[in-house]
Amino acid sequence: MSTGGDIAPKVRSILDAARERAASRADTGGERVAVDARSLTGAFEAAEADGRVPLIAEVKPTSPTTDGERTDDPVELAESMVAGGAAALSVLTEPEHFGGSTDALERIRAAVDVPVLRKDFVVRESQLDAVESDVLLLIVRFLDEEGTDDLADLLAAARERGFQVLVETHTAEEVERALAAGAEIVGVNNRDLAKLEVDLGTFEDVAPEAPENVTLIAESGIATTNDALAMREAGADALLVGSAIMDAAGGGDVEANTRRLVTAESDATAETAADAETETHQ
Numbered sequence: 001m002s003t004g005g006d007i008a009p010k011v012r013s014i015l016d017a018a019r020e021r022a023a024s025r026a027d028t029g030g031e032r033v034a035v036d037a038r039s040l041t042g043a044f045e046a047a048e049a050d051g052r053v054p055l056i057a058e059v060k061p062t063s064p065t066t067d068g069e070r071t072d073d074p075v076e077l078a079e080s081m082v083a084g085g086a087a088a089l090s091v092l093t094e095p096e097h098f099g100g101s102t103d104a105l106e107r108i109r110a111a112v113d114v115p116v117l118r119k120d121f122v123v124r125e126s127q128l129d130a131v132e133s134d135v136l137l138l139i140v141r142f143l144d145e146e147g148t149d150d151l152a153d154l155l156a157a158a159r160e161r162g163f164q165v166l167v168e169t170h171t172a173e174e175v176e177r178a179l180a181a182g183a184e185i186v187g188v189n190n191r192d193l194a195k196l197e198v199d200l201g202t203f204e205d206v207a208p209e210a211p212e213n214v215t216l217i218a219e220s221g222i223a224t225t226n227d228a229l230a231m232r233e234a235g236a237d238a239l240l241v242g243s244a245i246m247d248a249a250g251g252g253d254v255e256a257n258t259r260r261l262v263t264a265e266s267d268a269t270a271e272t273a274a275d276a277e278t279e280t281h282q
């Protein structure tokens with residue numbers, strides 16, 4: 001099935017590149033990976049117990065919607081994110097549009113002890129063996145396209161290799177399809193891959209479709225502490241944040257940017273308590 005006419009030209013170019021990489025990997029064969037994965041839900045629980053907002057911070061040097069590129073050492077960026085309290089990391093491995101690489105992911109995973117998500121556009125089983133990671137992303141919308149494998153088959157193939165799988169959706173219908181395929185970790189992307197526009201209302205609208213036993217992640221467009229609080233209020237078990245932490249245009253402090261979002265809830269609670277205290281003394 002292909003509903004491909006809806007996809008933005010920049011996203012179509014990403015998908016075409018993913019198909020080409022899948023074909024070249026299939027040609028060269030290559031060994032099947034066997035992952036000893038660090039638990040993503042365990043990392044979220046540890047963050048919650050510690051009063052931190054469970055956050056996946058994304059090493060995203062650039063993107064089709066980013067002004068500029070961050071050329072710092074990806075391992076240093078990743079270590080700063082962990083120092084800022086990130087429960088897990090996401091690492092772009094797509095080279096042509098996001099400046100990522102499998103080499104960067106390998107180096108980061110060796111340097112940190114939190115779970116690492118491989119952020120790429122996986123459409124064929126042969127792509128699963130490009131590199132080991134704790135979590136793998138599958139995007140429902142992309143697996144509609146011609147020349148891609150079936151979502152349930154890919155999910156099973158990824159689990160057979162030891163990956164935990166984050167299945168990304170954008171609509172209630174895609175959440176249903178993710179669940180029917182057996183997804184246990186579901187992301188709702190606030191970025192519409194058809195128009196590349198971001199609307200945090202997407203997560204708020206779609207989240208009620210996911211049952212309680214699913215780990216639900218709000219992805220994209222989360223920039224401020226208020227955004228983080230709104231996504232948590234709407235039911236996000238965790239947040240996935242790239243651009244606001246990377247700050248490619250400003251080259252800002254990645255550790256401080258991470259900490260600001262991770263402490264959003266504890267800071268809000270402290271502020272409310274301080275306001276109550278002030279009122280009592282007036």
Ligand SMILES: O=C(O)c1ccccc1NCC(=O)[C@H](O)[C@H](O)COP(=O)(O)O
Pocket residue numbers: 011014058060063064065066189191193196219220221222240241242243244
């Ligand atoms: O980020 C993009 O420009 C983009 C363009 C086309 C397809 C996917 C894209 N992003 C992938 C992502 O899912 C985000 O990197 C991730 O959710 C973080 O989003 P943000 O915090 O808004 O950087």
